[in-house]
Amino acid sequence: MNNIFEPKFFSLLKSGINKERLSSDIFAGIVVGIVALPLSIAFAVASGVSPEKGLITAIVAGFIISILGGSRVQIGGPTGAFIVILYAIVEEYGIDGLMISTIMAGVFLVIFGFLRLGNLLKYFPHPLIVGFTSGIAVVIFSTQIKDALGLNIEKLPSEFFHKWLTYFSNIGDTNLYALLLSIVTILITIYSKKVTTKVPGSFIAIIAVTLFVQIASIPVTTIETFFGEIPNSFALQFPNIELSNLYMYLAPALTIALLGGVESLLSAVVADGMIGGNHRSNTELIAQGVANIVTPFFGGIAATGAIARTATNVKNGGRTPIAGIVHSLTLLLIMLIFASYAKLIPMSALAGILIVVSYNMSEWRSFVSILRGSNFDIIVLLSTFLLTVFVDLTIAIQIGVVLSSLLFMKRMADIGIKTQVDSDVLEDYSEVPKGISIYEISGPFFFASAKQYTEVIKNVGIKSKILIIRMRHVPFVDSTALHNFQETIKTLQQLDVKIVLSGVQNSVLEDLKKDGITSLIGDENIHDSFTKALKYAKELITNLR
Numbered sequence: 324m325n326n327i328f329e330p331k332f333f334s335l336l337k338s339g340i341n342k343e344r345l346s347s348d349i350f351a352g353i354v355v356g357i358v359a360l361p362l363s364i365a366f367a368v369a370s371g372v373s374p375e376k377g378l379i380t381a382i383v384a385g386f387i388i389s390i391l392g393g394s395r396v397q398i399g400g401p402t403g404a405f406i407v408i409l410y411a412i413v414e415e416y417g418i419d420g421l422m423i424s425t426i427m428a429g430v431f432l433v434i435f436g437f438l439r440l441g442n443l444l445k446y447f448p449h450p451l452i453v454g455f456t457s458g459i460a461v462v463i464f465s466t467q468i469k470d471a472l473g474l475n476i477e478k479l480p481s482e483f484f485h486k487w488l489t490y491f492s493n494i495g496d497t498n499l500y501a502l503l504l505s506i507v508t509i510l511i512t513i514y515s516k517k518v519t520t521k522v523p524g525s526f527i528a529i530i531a532v533t534l535f536v537q538i539a540s541i542p543v544t545t546i547e548t549f550f551g552e553i554p555n556s557f558a559l560q561f562p563n564i565e566l567s568n569l570y571m572y573l574a575p576a577l578t579i580a581l582l583g584g585v586e587s588l589l590s591a592v593v594a595d596g597m598i599g600g601n602h603r604s605n606t607e608l609i610a611q612g613v614a615n616i617v618t619p620f621f622g623g624i625a626a627t628g629a630i631a632r633t634a635t636n637v638k639n640g641g642r643t644p645i646a647g648i649v650h651s652l653t654l655l656l657i658m659l660i661f662a663s664y665a666k667l668i669p670m671s672a673l674a675g676i677l678i679v680v681s682y683n684m685s686e687w688r689s690f691v692s693i694l695r696g697s698n699f700d701i702i703v704l705l706s707t708f709l710l711t712v713f714v715d716l717t718i719a720i721q722i723g724v725v726l727s728s729l730l731f732m733k734r735m736a737d738i739g740i741k742t743q744v745d746s747d748v749l750e751d752y753s754e755v756p757k758g759i760s761i762y763e764i765s766g767p768f769f770f771a772s773a774k775q776y777t778e779v780i781k782n783v784g785i786k787s788k789i790l791i792i793r794m795r796h797v798p799f800v801d802s803t804a805l806h807n808f809q810e811t812i813k814t815l816q817q818l819d820v821k822i823v824l825s826g827v828q829n830s831v832l833e834d835l836k837k838d839g840i841t842s843l844i845g846d847e848n849i850h851d852s853f854t855k856a857l858k859y860a861k862e863l864i865t866n867l868r
Contacts, residue, residue, distance in 0.1 A: 327437055327605045330391045332644040340643060351641030352649025355398055358523040358635050359385075359650060360657055362680070364546075364665060365673040366401040367624065369466060370409035372418065373550050374665060375658070376624050377401050379557050382655045384614040384626030389647025391610035393441075393603030394591040398632040398647050399614060403680050404586050405579070405625050407462050407716055412575045414481065420572060422562040422619040427569075427576035432584055432612030440584075441604025447585060448770035449803035450704040451723040453689045458711025458719065460684035463677060470674035473501025473543055483713055501543045501671035508532050508675025523635075525676045532672040533664075546673075547666035555662035557622050578717045579615070579625050587611045587628035596810060597637045631683065693802050695837055699730040700802045731769065755857070758864050760787035765796045768831075770803035777804075777811040784815040784822075788867060789860045793853055795826030805838040812843055821863060824849045825856035 340348075359381050367377025381400035388399030412421045435441070465486055469476055474493050480486050508528045515524035536543060546553065591602040607628070614626050636646050693704050703726050710719035755761065762783045764776055784790040800808075812822055822844050827835065832849075835841045841849060850856040 327439060328609050329393070329603055329606050330610065330644075331393055331395050331603065331606075332390050335395070335643050340645070344642060345645065347640035348643050348645040349649050351636050351639040352646040353653050354521070354523070354639045355632050355636045355641070355646065355650040356653025356657070357526050359398070359400055359629075359632055359654060361525045361529045361668075361673070361676055362629075362632070363401055363654070364668065365676050365680070366403060366406060368546070368550075368670070368673055369403075369406045369463065369677055370401070370624060371413040372409070372421070372624060373553075374546055375553050375557070375662065376622055378654055378658050378662075379621055380618055380623035380626050382651045382658065383621050383623050384618045385647060385654070386651040387614040387617060388610050388626070388628070389644040389651065391606070391613055392644065392647075393606030393608075393610065394594055394628070394633075395600055395602070395643055396594045396598060396633060396636050396641050396646065397587070397591055397602070397607065397628045397644075398636050398650055399587075399611070399626050400629050400632065401624055402586060402627055402629050403463055403677070403684055404456070404459050404582055405627070406466070407459055408575070408578055408582065409624055410466070411481070416572070416575070419562040419564075420575075421624065423564060423569070424572045424575040424579060425615050425619045425625045426562075427572055428579035428583065428625060429612045429615030429617075431577060431580035432608050432615060434612075435580070435584055436605045436608035436612060439605050441588065441606075441608050447724070448700075448703060448727045448801065449689075449806050450693050450700045451707050451720070451727055452585070452589065453686050453693060454704045454707025454723060455711045455716060455719050457685050457687070457690050458708045459716065460681040460686075461708075461712050463684070464681040467674040467677045467681070470544070470670040471502065471505040471678065473498025473671060498543060498671075500541050501669070504532055504536070504541070504543060504669055504671040505675040505678070508672045509679055512676060512679045525679070528676065529668055529672055532675075533668050536669050537667055541669075544670045545666065546668050546670065549670060550666070553662045553666045555659050559620055560622055561620065574717070580612075581720065582716070583611055583615065583625060583627035584608055586630070590628035590630040590633050593630055594633050594637060596814070597634065598642060599814075631680075689806075692838065696802050696805075696834065697799075702730060703727050727770070731771075756861055756864050758788040758867070759791065759857075759860050760784065760789070761791045761793065763793035763796070766798075768794075768797050768800040768804040768808070770801055773801075773804035773807040777807040780808075781811050781814060784811075784820045785818055787820055789821045789823060789863055790815065791823045791825055791853070791856050791860055793825050793856075794828070794831060795853070797828065797831050800831050800834050805834060805840065809838060809840055809843065812840065816843075822848060823856050823860050823863075825853045826851065 363377035363381040364374040367374050385399045388397060409421060412424055465483060468490050469479055474496055476489060476493060480489055511528035511531060512524040515527045587607055588604055591607055595602055611627060618626055690704065693700050703723055706726055707719045707723035710722060760783050762780055768776060780792065815822060824844060827849060850859060
């Protein structure tokens, strides 16, 4: 039990937090709270629920995730990844159905945590994650065109093609004021950081555009005309549950749980890379589960770890869960005092913010990079992407995982010839000078082994001045491994550790070149045999002394 559920917040309280750290966390929390304000409202509206539900989610779930989570810096709340799922659930089952599905998803997440399934993230290959993330981005973008153009369409089709056909058939009714406001919102959100990095661009855009609309009496749809008043308080509420119908919510609940679990752990991994820490994955899953069980009773929606807000937290100095707690309290204060003014926000401004969010989610650089890689990774990427956009996210993930497994087995079957070992390989490491470490990657370097290999490489490397990585027995490397390997090399290079590769097979070397890893390491640090690599490393270590 103790090894499964150990919240970082309580561990840090035991070790103590100094005043400087406390003040940095409070500042970071306030900044993240301001960032979360327009995003929480926008995500709620795009999910087909009223704006205050997004704020309540960020406040309640954000607080719980920070108190009970397994990451030092994770920020929880509503996210763009849930928009597609939540909108579909609301359409089919209503608000009560959404509440029941979210609570059941929370139960699933708690079970996942206690079953120690937190480490299963490594079995989700990088192309699959990029595929469904990019697909979600396209779907979010397509849902925002109506408000961005100010179109008066009562019922928008859910199917992707039909949605766009509806847009084109109504293009003549475009509200030019709404279109202009959307463009201005996008430009302010993107370029305001050239003026200030302290105040988020989305927050500046919302304030500026809303004030302009009110002062100039611009005829556009606002939150008030669409949803009415935004309450500045919240209370306990309970869904109407019929036990005989609970089976109906199993599929949507499992979808929320799987996506929430994957996204929260991805966010925690990204945060680990930024702060040099290690999150507790099973604890994080349990915290996410508790947050999703509790939040619906206060009127909130599904929540998970938010990668963009977590990164903002780290960049602004947040290093403990106190920042996440302050973020929730900041939003609570804003809701209590300023909720009545949020109703004035134009829908076109929210659309502009979500268009920027969808662009940032798209991961188009990773998408293009994978398209340059192996055919196997391309098949997984495009299948997951197209199924997410045109069919269903749950089916996309399921088929993506199955495809990845089948293609991996096919790849392994194609390896018929074992690597020849050079006759001049030096097997005795006793003569290796101090400061030089050696690590050998033995076998396929792919999504299931990438995390483990790169963690060991990092742990070995940080104790060294020069790290020789032997790759003579690596028959192939996939996109996930390349991605993890590149990040590990960057981390070690920041610590002034020199990386030297030896015995890289030609096919693997080509993949390293395509991904820019050879230029990152430097061609002079790549050798065709271990003997040459060791001799080179000895010369380097002598020069460093």
